[in-house]
Structures are given as structure tokens and as C-alpha cells.
Amino acid sequence: MNYKVIALLVVCIALAAAAGCTGLPIGTFVKTQSSQDVARVSSDSNGYSLLQEKTVSAGSSAAPAVAPVPTSISSGTGGTGIDTKIIKTADVTLEVRDVTGTVDSLKGLAIAQGxxxxxxxIQKNYNNQLTGTVIIRIPQDGFDNAIAGVKALGTVKSISTSGQDVTEEYVDLQAQKTSYTNQLAQYNVIMKQSTKVEDIIKVQEQIDQVQTELDRLNGRLNYLNNRIDISTITVYLQEPEPVGGQTGHDFIATINEGISGxxxxxxTIIIxxxxxxxxxxxxxxxxxxxxxHKGKKAVEPATREERK
Structure with a gap:
């Protein structure tokens, strides 16, 4: 009797060891059916599709299932290998003698900085003076030099600079991209192993959804990379106010105003x-x-007198 108990324990231990060596990730499992292959897909709390179950035909080897992958990385750059991502912008108001000439100078400054x-x-204001708005894009490493060059072109009336830290968003987008890329690769493997039409359709739907998300993430990352690598400087140009706050008397303008009046x-009279x-x-x-009516009344008395 004791030998039987010992033998039973040995069999149980061997089965447990075999199950532990299968290497299946937590949250995924494979089961065998004799008649059908079914892929069931669900979503985690963040909406990232995870394949939880795949069944294969009897006698065939189990295909690798899609294991859950991290959907985001906590804020901060520790361990991610990503430098701090800053979007730099500046707004500068300059008073200059020649608005048109300054625009050309700003263009040359931007080209010189890469x-x-x-x-x-360029337009005229109510005092018939030229004003202008110029937007230049400068590589981030030349941002400070570009600001100094802009300030040297005229009298600075106002200036403001800002740096928007988008590191956390950038890291999170990269993590999502990695997650979706891994899922797409594993769905493609499953697609190659699928034989039933309904299974192929279901897997293709998941591939389309993942590809759409990847395209969205790549678009956002490209936008952030452009804004990070190339800083934006907006320069507002204005000519100095004339002495006395307004221009001198214009006789021709007065005549024109009189004719207009x-x-x-x-x-107005015609209206x-x-x-x-x-x-x-x-x-x-x-x-x-x-x-x-009045003339008729005057004729009646005269007629009566003539009759008399």
C-alpha cells in the first residue's frame, strides 16, 4: 500500500514539473480540440488587444499565443534611454525702421542657423505704418543664438520664451508603439497558421485595428519629433511712432475727405x-x-347768382 502511495506522489510531481516547463506566459493558455481552431481576443483596461486563447487541431503542435505586454511606462526617463524632450518656442516684438528689410534679415538669420x-x-496699421509677423523655425541647438540674433535687429518691446516638457507623453507613446508592434507580429504568425475562414477573418480584424493604432501613434510621434527638433520663433515687427504720435497735416487728404463727404x-439725399x-x-x-374739391365749392355759388 505504501508503494502505491509513493508511486502516485511521484506521478503527481512529474506532471507538475512538466506543466511548469511548458513556458506558457501567465494569462494565456492553449487547449486542444479535435474539430476546430478558435482564436479569442479580449482587451485590457487600456484598450490594447491581447490574445488570451488559441486552440489548434488535434495532433498539431500548439502555436505561440500572444502574451500581454506592458502598455505604458511610468513617468520619468529612468531606465528608458530617452533624453528629456522639450518643445521650445519664443515670441518677440521688435521696433524697427524698415519692416521689409528686417524680414529679409530674419530669413537670412534662419538659414544661417540651419x-x-x-x-x-506684412500690412499697414491705422497710422499707415507697416507692421509684420514672421515665423521662423530653428534647430533646437541653435535656439539661443537665434534669439540673440533677432534681438540685435531692432528695439525689443517684449519677449517671452517657453519650454514644454513632453518627455512623459513621448515615453508613453513609445511604449504603446512597442506593444502594438509586438502584437502585430504575433497576429501575423497566427494568421499564417490559421486554416478556417472565420478564424482568418477574426485575426485580420485584429490586425487592422492594431495597424490603425500604430499609424496614429507614428503620426503623433512624428509631430512631436518635428516640434522638438525644430523650435519656433515668432517675431512681431512694428515701425516707431512718429513724433507727436501722429503724422503732419496732409492737405491733399483733407480735400479728398471733403470730396468724399x-x-x-x-x-444720403438720394436714399x-x-x-x-x-x-x-x-x-x-x-x-x-x-x-x-375746393374749386368745385367756389363754382357752385357763382352759378346760383347767374340763375337769379
């Missing part, structure tokens, strides 16, 4: 005439009726 002129706008008055025209017509008709 950047480029992104956009420019004259034609404006004529326009009033056509506005009150119905009333004028009704008044004329009423006055005509009144005159006719």
Missing part, C-alpha cells in the same frame, strides 16, 4: 428721396383732391 522662414505677413451727402417717395406721391394726390 532653419527656414515658415511664414511672413460731398458725395456721401448726395448719396431719403426714394425712402419717402411713396409718402410724397400720396401727399400730392391728397393735395390735388383737396384743390379740386
Amino acid at each position: 532653419g527656414y522662414l515658415s511664414s511672413t505677413t 460731398f458725395f456721401g451727402m448726395i448719396d 431719403l428721396l426714394f425712402t419717402f417717395l411713396p409718402l410724397i406721391i400720396l401727399g400730392a394726390i391728397g393735395y390735388g383732391v383737396y384743390r379740386w
Whole structure:
């Protein structure tokens, strides 16, 4: 009897050791059925698809299942190998003598720093003076030199700089990208091993979803990389105010304003005439009726006297 108990214990230990050596990750399992292959896919709390179960035909070897992968990395760069990611921007208001010439100088400054002129706008204000807005993009390592060069082009009226730390978002996006890339690779392996049409359709749906997320993440990462690598400097240009706060007397402008006022008055009279025209017509008709009625009364007494 004791030999039987010992033999039973040895068999149990051997089975447990064999199960521990299968190497299946926690949260995934493989079972064998004799008639069908079924892939069941679920999602974790963050919405990242994880394959939890795959069944294979009897007699076939078990295909590797998709194990859950980390969906994010905690904030901070410790252990990630990613440098701090900063988006640098600046706004500078300059008073300059020649707005057009300064725009050309800013373009040359941007090119000298390895950047480029992104956009420019020049217009006149209410004092008939030129103003301008220029946006230049500069590599981040030349940001400080570019600011110094901009300040040297005129009188600084205001300046502000900012650095937006996007390291946490960048690290998280990289982690999500790695997660989806791993899932996509494993779904492709499962796709090659699938034989039933319904299984192929289900796996293809998951592949499409993962690929869509990868495209979205790559787009966001490309945007952040562009904003991080190339800093933005917006320069507002204005000419100095004339002495006395306004320009001198312009006789020609006064004549033009007088002519404009004259034609404006004529326009007003024409508008009033056509506005009150119905009333004028009704008044004329009423006055005509009144005159006719009054003339008729004056004729009647004269006729009576002639009869007498």
C-alpha cells in the first residue's frame, strides 16, 4: 500500500514539473480540440488587444499565443534611454525702421542657423505704418543664438520664451508603439497558421485595428519629433511712432475727405428721396383732391347768382 502511495506522489510531481516547463506566459493558455481552431481576443483596461486563447487541431503542435505586454511606462526617463524632450518656442516684438528689410534679415538669420522662414505677413496699421509677423523655425541647438540674433535687429518691446516638457507623453507613446508592434507580429504568425475562414477573418480584424493604432501613434510621434527638433520663433515687427504720435497735416487728404463727404451727402439725399417717395406721391394726390374739391365749392355759388 505504501508503494502505491509513493508511486502516485511521484506521478503527481512529474506532471507538475512538466506543466511548469511548458513556458506558457501567465494569462494565456492553449487547449486542444479535435474539430476546430478558435482564436479569442479580449482587451485590457487600456484598450490594447491581447490574445488570451488559441486552440489548434488535434495532433498539431500548439502555436505561440500572444502574451500581454506592458502598455505604458511610468513617468520619468529612468531606465528608458530617452533624453528629456522639450518643445521650445519664443515670441518677440521688435521696433524697427524698415519692416521689409528686417524680414529679409530674419530669413537670412534662419538659414544661417540651419532653419527656414515658415511664414511672413506684412500690412499697414491705422497710422499707415507697416507692421509684420514672421515665423521662423530653428534647430533646437541653435535656439539661443537665434534669439540673440533677432534681438540685435531692432528695439525689443517684449519677449517671452517657453519650454514644454513632453518627455512623459513621448515615453508613453513609445511604449504603446512597442506593444502594438509586438502584437502585430504575433497576429501575423497566427494568421499564417490559421486554416478556417472565420478564424482568418477574426485575426485580420485584429490586425487592422492594431495597424490603425500604430499609424496614429507614428503620426503623433512624428509631430512631436518635428516640434522638438525644430523650435519656433515668432517675431512681431512694428515701425516707431512718429513724433507727436501722429503724422503732419496732409492737405491733399483733407480735400479728398471733403470730396468724399460731398458725395456721401448726395448719396444720403438720394436714399431719403426714394425712402419717402411713396409718402410724397400720396401727399400730392391728397393735395390735388383737396384743390379740386375746393374749386368745385367756389363754382357752385357763382352759378346760383347767374340763375337769379
